[in-house]
Amino acid sequence: MTPIIYFDVCALVLIAVAAFSIIFRKMTHGVSNRLFILLVAVVFADIVFDLWAVSLDVARETNLVIRYISHTGYLVMRNVTIPIYTLYIISLTDTWHKLKGRFVTGVFITFPITVVLIALILNPFTKDMFYINDNLEYTRGNCFPLVYITALSYVGFGIYYIVRYRRLFRIGQFISLLVIYPLTLTAAAIQLFFPTWLLELFCSAVAVILVAITIQRPEELVDMVTELGKHGAYADAMKRNFVNQKEIGIILINISNYSSVSAMLGYDNSSKLLKTIADKLASINKDMKVYADLYYLDRGSFRVVVNKSSWDKIERMAEAINIELKNSMVISQLELNLMAYVCVAYCPTDISDFRSLVAFGSDLCSAVPYSGNVLKASDVIADRAFKLSNDIDSIIDDALANRKFSVYYQPIFSVEKQRFISAEALLRLIDDKYGFIPPDVFITAAEKSGAIHRIGDYVLEEVCHFISGDEFKELGLDYIEINLSVAQCMQTDLADKVLQIMNKYGVTPDKINLEITETAASYAQNVMMNNLEKLTQAGISFSLDDYGTGYSNIKSVASLPISIVKLDKTFVDEEDNPRMWIVLKNTIKMLKDMDMSIVVEGVENAELAKKFADLDCEYIQGYYYSKPVPKSDFITFMKNSAS
Numbered sequence: 001m002t003p004i005i006y007f008d009v010c011a012l013v014l015i016a017v018a019a020f021s022i023i024f025r026k027m028t029h030g031v032s033n034r035l036f037i038l039l040v041a042v043v044f045a046d047i048v049f050d051l052w053a054v055s056l057d058v059a060r061e062t063n064l065v066i067r068y069i070s071h072t073g074y075l076v077m078r079n080v081t082i083p084i085y086t087l088y089i090i091s092l093t094d095t096w097h098k099l100k101g102r103f104v105t106g107v108f109i110t111f112p113i114t115v116v117l118i119a120l121i122l123n124p125f126t127k128d129m130f131y132i133n134d135n136l137e138y139t140r141g142n143c144f145p146l147v148y149i150t151a152l153s154y155v156g157f158g159i160y161y162i163v164r165y166r167r168l169f170r171i172g173q174f175i176s177l178l179v180i181y182p183l184t185l186t187a188a189a190i191q192l193f194f195p196t197w198l199l200e201l202f203c204s205a206v207a208v209i210l211v212a213i214t215i216q217r218p219e220e221l222v223d224m225v226t227e228l229g230k231h232g233a234y235a236d237a238m239k240r241n242f243v244n245q246k247e248i249g250i251i252l253i254n255i256s257n258y259s260s261v262s263a264m265l266g267y268d269n270s271s272k273l274l275k276t277i278a279d280k281l282a283s284i285n286k287d288m289k290v291y292a293d294l295y296y297l298d299r300g301s302f303r304v305v306v307n308k309s310s311w312d313k314i315e316r317m318a319e320a321i322n323i324e325l326k327n328s329m330v331i332s333q334l335e336l337n338l339m340a341y342v343c344v345a346y347c348p349t350d351i352s353d354f355r356s357l358v359a360f361g362s363d364l365c366s367a368v369p370y371s372g373n374v375l376k377a378s379d380v381i382a383d384r385a386f387k388l389s390n391d392i393d394s395i396i397d398d399a400l401a402n403r404k405f406s407v408y409y410q411p412i413f414s415v416e417k418q419r420f421i422s423a424e425a426l427l428r429l430i431d432d433k434y435g436f437i438p439p440d441v442f443i444t445a446a447e448k449s450g451a452i453h454r455i456g457d458y459v460l461e462e463v464c465h466f467i468s469g470d471e472f473k474e475l476g477l478d479y480i481e482i483n484l485s486v487a488q489c490m491q492t493d494l495a496d497k498v499l500q501i502m503n504k505y506g507v508t509p510d511k512i513n514l515e516i517t518e519t520a521a522s523y524a525q526n527v528m529m530n531n532l533e534k535l536t537q538a539g540i541s542f543s544l545d546d547y548g549t550g551y552s553n554i555k556s557v558a559s560l561p562i563s564i565v566k567l568d569k570t571f572v573d574e575e576d577n578p579r580m581w582i583v584l585k586n587t588i589k590m591l592k593d594m595d596m597s598i599v600v601e602g603v604e605n606a607e608l609a610k611k612f613a614d615l616d617c618e619y620i621q622g623y624y625y626s627k628p629v630p631k632s633d634f635i636t637f638m639k640n641s642a643s
Contacts (some may be wrong), residue, residue, distance in 0.1 A: 008051050011205035015044045018208050026398045034090040036211070043208055046077035047201050053138075054198070068124050068131055075120055075129065079147060081204065082154040083113045089177065090160055092215070093165040094240045097247075097308075108157065112150040119143060148188070156183050168240050176214040180207040187287050205308050226278035227269045229295035234303055239354050241347065247288050247312040250357075251292075251304035251321060252377075253281075254341040256365040258300025269332050271274065276303065280324045288317055301361065313344075318344050318374045322604045326372060345377035363389045366444075388434050392445040395431050400454050405429055407462045408628035411638065412599060412621045413482070415613045420641060422513070424481040424621065425463045426628045427455065447487050460498060461483055461511075464505040466631060475638045481513045481543060489516060490527050490587065495534035509539030513564065536561040543599070558594065567590050567617075569602030588615050596628045 018040050022033075053070035061067055086109070090096065099105050123129040128143040162169075162177050169177065184195065187203035221233040229237075241248050255261075255277075262270040274296065281302060285292050290310045295303040304321070306314045325340035341364050349355045361379065367389035368380055380386050388395075399405050406428045411420040429437045446452040463480050466472055488494055502512065525578030532542065543564035571584050591598055600612045612620060626637055 005051060005054055005198060007202040008047055010461050011202040012044070012047045012051070014209055015040060015047060016204075018205075018212050019044065021212060031096075032088065035084065035088040035091050039081065039088060040208055042077050042081050042084055043201070043204050044538055046074060047082065047205070049074035049077055050201055051196065057138050059447070062136065062555065064132050067138075070270060071130060071138060072123065074118055075147065075375055078200070079113060079116050079120075079150060082151050082158070085110070085180070086154050086158045086161070089161050093168050093244070094237065094246065095165065095244050100246065102218075108153075109197070112153050116146060116636075119146060123490065148192075151188070154187065168236075168243060172214050176210050180210065181501050183207055197210065223296045226296040228273050228278050228302070229283075231295070231297045234295040234297060234305075235354070237305065238347075238357060242352075242354050247308045247349075249306040249308070249311050250315065250347060251306070251318045251346045252341070252343045252345060252364060253302040253325070254302070254332065254361065254365050255300035255325075256339045256341060256370060258338075259429050261338065262300070264502035265331060265334065265336075269334070273329065273331050273336070274300075274421065276329060277325070281321065284317060284320050284324065284613075286314055288320070290314070290317055292317070297361075303361075304625075315344055315374070318342050322372075322374050341365055341368070341370065341375065343375035343377055343380065345427075350381065352379040359390060374517050388437065389443065389445075392442060393449050393451070395429075395434070395437070396442055396446055396449070396451050396455070399429055399431070400451065400458065404431070405455070405458060406630060407466075408630055409458055409634040410621060410628040411479070411626050411641075413609075413625050414619055416618060419476075420625070420638060421478045421619075422481060423477060423630075424515070425459060425483070427459055428628070443485065447485055450487075452485050452487045456485065457497065457501070459483075460501050461505075464501055464507045467507050467511050468505040475635065476642070477638070479511050479513045479541075481515050483515045483517075483545065486517065489531060491531070492527055494531045495538075498535060498540070499538055513541045513543055515543045515545040515566070516560075530563055562596065564597045564599060564619075566599040566621075571605075572600065572602040572608060573621075585615060587616065589632065590617065 018580050022037055022040065032641065049070055053067070053074050056067050056070055063540060077255060090099070099109075119126075119129055123131075123141070126141075128141045129146075130144060131139055133139050159181060161180065162174065184200065184203050184207060187199040191197055191200050200264075221230060222228070225231045227258075240246075261273070265273060267626075278294070278296060281304060282296050284290075285304070290306055290313050292307075292310070293303070293305040295302060304317070306317070322340065322342040325338050325342070329336045329338070341366055343364060345351055345357075345360070345505050347357065352358055360381070363386065364375075364380070367386040368375065368383065382392075408426045408428050409423040412422045413419070414421040427439060427443075429439075429442050431437055443452065443455075446455050459482060463482055467496060468478060484494075491497070498512075498514075502509070516532075541563045542561055543562070543566055544562045545566045546568045547565050567584075571580070588598060597619065598617045599619040599621055600617050601621050603612065603620050603624050604608050609620050609624055626634075629637060
């Protein structure tokens with residue numbers, strides 16, 4: 001019967017599509033990609049040899065040399081396909097380091113295919129694998145079953161490897177890697193009993209396409225702008241490394257001013273900048289022959305992952321990268337200066353797990369001052385500031401659970417009444433291990449983690465408890481100011497929560513003044529406006545804190561229910577600047593014309609207190625009168641100032 005070659009023709013089309021996809025999608029970097037390319041090439045060559053051999057068999061070609069070459073080529077390609085696929089699986093698990101030096105494993109991988117290849121090379125003389133009989137028919141030899149035995153040994157090893165490292169694959173990847181085996185084995189069995197049905201290579205081509213769809217996905221693996229690995233590919237690779245206990249070196253690159261640079265450049269030019277940086281990294285990698293894997297994680301963060309075999313070059317590579325990024329770059333005639341943090345980390349020595357690696361990378365810029373030098377993770381981790389940054393979430397949780405937060409009070413002086421009429425409540429944290437932790441550190445962390453809501457409730461409870469006591473009544477204060485963060489302002493139930501706590505302690509609305517920052521004012525979202533409106537209707541007054549730091553605009557200030565504006569300390573610091581003083585005087589006049597009272601913050605001496613009093617500022621706050629002090633000290637201070 002004449003062999004049905006349509007399956008081979010379809011297989012050839014499928015493999016051609018897979019090859020075009022590899023080239024078009026630029027899936028050419030990395031061991032896994034190169035092995036997949038080799039797999040596609042071998043299957044393609046196998047199909048070509050099969051079509052050639054079948055055509056010669058059908059034509060009863062009398063040139064036996066050509067026929068032996070075509071069939072031998074087909075069988076060689078057919079037999080190396082499964083070992084290459086096995087190597088591809090190993091590369092996906094990134095466990096090469098575990099196989100090095102293991103003699104038994106090495107023999108198991110290389111011996112079966114070596115035996116088959118030797119048998120095929122000697123076959124023209126031995127006729128053990130196949131031969132052309134006197135009727136010019138292709139006939140299998142006595143040792144031909146060796147082909148199937150060898151294939152089955154690799155199938156068993158491949159299935160074992162996939163199952164053993166199954167947690168390294170997503171469920172779709174795991175299934176597609178496994179399903180290839182029953183697919184190709186079924187096709188081989190059918191073709192064994194029905195030789196004219198050329199299904200083997202068709203199923204091999206389908207298997208290759210299946211892998212390309214489920215695993216070789218550039219939209220998941222490769223960033224289209226930089227052509228480097230994406231965040232997901234980096235995460236998968238790092239998780240594999242930690243699971244497999246593979247030693248690697250990582251050069252972490254965070255461009256701390258990327259957000260501002262990107263905002264200035266716009267999307268297209270930002271893409272050009274990222275591509276320029278990626279090309280520089282790729283060039284350094286190639287020139288130094290490090291063969292590192294390069295990734296772009298978004299928001300100006302790059303990662304260079306180096307195998308242990310190239311650790312002798314990693315610090316020189318980091319220095320070369322740092323020098324390149326410190327040099328100014330020209331993008332569309334704009335000269336840019338980047339602030340790039342470059343840090344070398346050795347895993348798992350410096351960082352022992354994936355979550356810690358992610359936290360280290362994200363905290364690098366905020367926890368370490370920029371120096372322009374290459375950093376070492378071991379030094380950074382040993383630094384108190386970084387340790388604090390790494391532990392801050394657990395410190396906050398402990399402080400809330402064990403009431404380690406303290407509310408301090410800073411008095412506010414009335415120029416008209418010549419006495420202290422209010423105070424600002426300020427939160428302080430003193431940890432058993434780290435001592436005093438600055439508010440900007442724990443407040444920023446709390447806003448990120450969501451703990452800021454519990455902290456806000458704690459402060460409000462403490463202040464209301466103080467106001468409800470007899471000691472507060474004896475001090476003669478009009479009200480206490482309490483700060484609200486941006487996150488708190490965005491809570492839908494903020495107003496209800498504030499009023500509920502005040503009712504719990506019997507605190508009247510006139511005793512509370514809530515401070516919102518310029519940052520919060522700039523949002524002016526519906527949720528925040530509803531909160532402010534509801535609290536204002538309840539009789540609570542509002543202050544605008546940190547005015548002058550640049551976030552708000554006059555329209556937002558005018559539209560909010562604000563009765564007091566607190567001038568930021570930056571105004572005070574610039575009081576010797578004639579131009580700033582002009583700005584200050586006109587700002588004060590504008591605010592007073594809007595019928596708003598003014599508090600000046602950060603006043604540290606009598607001269608400044610008098611200058612602002614002469615400008616008709618109603619209230620003055622600062623170290624000149626008192627720094628923020630604990631409640632007991634504040635009560636003592638107020639009693640002494642009244643006597």
